[in-house]
Amino acid sequence: MQQFDYVIVGGGSAGCVLANRLSADPxxxxxxxxxxxDGTGLLLRVPVGAVATLPRPLHNWCFESVPQPGLNGRRAYQPRGKTLGGSSAINAMIYTRGHRSDYDHWAALGNPGWSWDDVLPYFRKAEHNERLHDEFHGQGGPLNVADLRTDNPWHANLIEGARQAGFPITDDFNGAEQEGFGLYQVTQKDGERWSAARAYVHPVLADRPNLQVFPETHALRVLFDGKRATGVEVEQKGSVFTVTARRExxxxxxxxxxxxxLLVSGVGDGAMLQKTGIRLRxxxxxxxxxxxxxxxxxxxxHVPDTALFGLTPPGWLPTLRDVFRYRRERRGRFTSNFAEAGGFLRLTPESPVPEVQLHVVMAVVDDHARKLHLRHGLSCHVCVLRPKSRGTVTVAGGDMREPPVIDPKYLDHPDDIEQMVGGYHLARRLLDAPAIRSRLGRDLFTEGxxxxxxxxxxxxxxxxxxxHPVGTxxxxxxxxxxVDPSLRVRGVDGLRVVDASVMPTLVxxxxxAPVIMIxxxxxxxxxAGGA
Structure with a gap:
């Protein structure tokens, strides 16, 4: 048994922030x-390493949903980071915050302290923005936010295409106005991925003997004394032991x-837990x-252009040159987050906020990169930003080593498919712009x-x-x-939740970036004492 003031379960984006801030007092x-x-290694440092981690169980939980009626009965792949830094170690590194109205809505739902004006200081506290210096952006924070260093000539094509499509152009999705098309800023530093682990944990670990990181340590259940959480039972390399918390x-x-x-620990819906044989706590x-x-x-x-990613003989020499360029300058295609451009767009001029988001990827993406296309290509993704469908996470039994039962209920609400259709047409409008259409080859997925x-x-x-799963x-x-607005689990003591699951609605x-802010x-x- 090991005892600490605070025990943080999960070393993802939120856990890394908490570890840094709570251990600042020696x-x-x-x-x-x-x-x-432990969040180190070449694939977690070089930005393009994400292509190796996204489709396979390499720093990745690789969950799947239950069959989804809205997806013609398909199981939806659910990758999640499994390393210090969590999903920030394998994601596309895009730094966006959502719309200010998202946070004002949280406050209006009965969560004082979570309006846009309340949360902006925490976005700024976390951030060090290399280019943007204004009231919306921070300087000196642990999380480095930078412009892309790929120097891809397709940036100009995409911006011109967006202009031809009638979309506003922006150089800051996190400023006074979110709407527009442009290039994403990314959580990188000197051309390397700047995960939450690299931002918050790795720089301080050697100098803080009061902070202990337990990698390859799987939490099995939360332990309680009556209604007070006292710590967790964990498994590490076959050994089971207890880590206890004096405070939280x-x-x-x-x-x-x-x-x-929470569910395998007996905290949840009593009727559901009874069916799984878990003792209700x-x-x-x-x-x-x-x-x-x-x-x-x-x-x-498909696009016959070696500036885009592909595995063809004409592309070998440019790729080899970029290997040396990356080693020398930390620039070029090896700094790519793949989803280099995109935008936030309104479905109608009367829409109060953008309803859809575009991500333009410098490669063909098919089934989360699990189906490889050797030829060079381009992908354009469109998502509905505020879906009305609501799903569930449940368990089949009391073993954390088994995957959760994930049912997002995609497209369950009829409004979601209507908005997705509108977003489809906006993305098609971008791709049909002369600056882009003239360069495109075969349409792989929507021909006819x-x-x-x-x-x-x-x-x-x-x-x-x-x-982007949230809200559970x-x-x-x-x-x-x-949890209450201070993120304390309701009805028990000494237990708090700090991650994307606390969001009332999806931003x-x-x-x-919102998880780091939280x-x-x-x-x-x-x-400050819990309040």
Whole structure:
């Protein structure tokens, strides 16, 4: 048995932030438990290494959903980071925050302290933006945010195409106005991935003996003394032992595994737990409910251009040159996050906020890169930003070593398919712009799709997640809320949740920066005494 003031379960984006901030006082002891590796290695440092980790169980949990009626009965692939840094170590590194109205909506739902004006200081506290210096951006924070260093000539083609399509052009999706098309900023530093582990944990670990990281340590269950959480039972390389918390146990396992850990520990809906044979510790029916995710449709084209990714003989020499360029300058294609450009767009001029997001990828993406296309190509992804469908995370039994039962219920709400159809046409408009259309080759996925019925058919047949699950331990003050606005689990003591699962609703953008913000705010609340 090992004892600490704080035990953080899950070394993803939120867990890394908490480990740094809570251990800043040398008199406070902190344990950070991570089921995966220590977050180091070439694939986790070189940005294009993500292509090796996304489709296979390499720093990746590689979950799958139950069959989805809205996806023609397909199981949806659910990759999640399994290493220190979590999904920030294998994602596309895009730094966006969502729309300010998303956070004002959180506050309006009964979560004081979570409005846009409340959370902006924590975005700024986390951030060091290399280019943008204004009231919306931070300087000196651990999370380095930089412009892309790929120097890809397709950037000019895409910007001109967006202009021809009538889209506004922007150089900052996180400023006064989110709407527009442009190049994404990324969490990189000097051309290398800047995961939450590299930003918050690796730089301080050697100088903080009060911070202990446990890699390859799988949490099995939360331990309780009555209604108070006292720590966790864990397994490390075949040995089972206990890590106890004098002050708090904090769950930061993400929107899929935090509810799973609560459920196998007996915290959740009593009727559901009874069916699985798990002893009820505390009835909290909202655990695992309210799952929301960004569903994504992908257009793909072959393009005879070696500036785009592919595995063809004409591309070998440029790729070899870029190997040496990366080693020398930390620039070029090896710094790519693949999804280099994109935008936030309104479906109608009357829309109060952008409803869809585009990601333009410098390669053909098919089934999360699990189906390889050797030829060079381009993909354009479109997702609905605020889906109305709500899914669940449940468990089949009491073993955390088994995957959670994930049911996102994609396209369950009829409004979601209608918005996806609108987004399909916006993406098609971009691809049909002369600056882009003139360079495209074969249409791989939507050839012959013309009628509205055919558009719906291809969406149901091909849509997939773009990896933003949230909401399964949502904060609030009603009976279905799992945590209160201070992120304390309702009805028990000494237990808090800090990760994407606490979001009441999905933000209109990529979720990594919001999770880091949540953890920055949570750390301040914890250090202030919990309120």
């Amino acid at each position: 008199a406070t002891t902190v344990a950070l438990l991570e089921a995966g590796s 146990t904090i769950l930061s396992c993400g929107a899929l595994q935090t509810p799973q850990l 505390h009835h909290l029916p909202g655990v695992g409910r309210n799952l929301q995710d960004h569903l994504d449709f992908t257009f793909g084209h 799709v013309e009628s509205e019925a055919e558009v719906r058919e291809v969406i149901h047949a091909r849509a997939e997640t773009i990896y 331990c949502r904060m609030g003050v009603d009976d279905e809320a799992v 209109g953008g990529n979720t990594n 953890a920055e705010k949570a750390a301040e609340m914890i250090l």
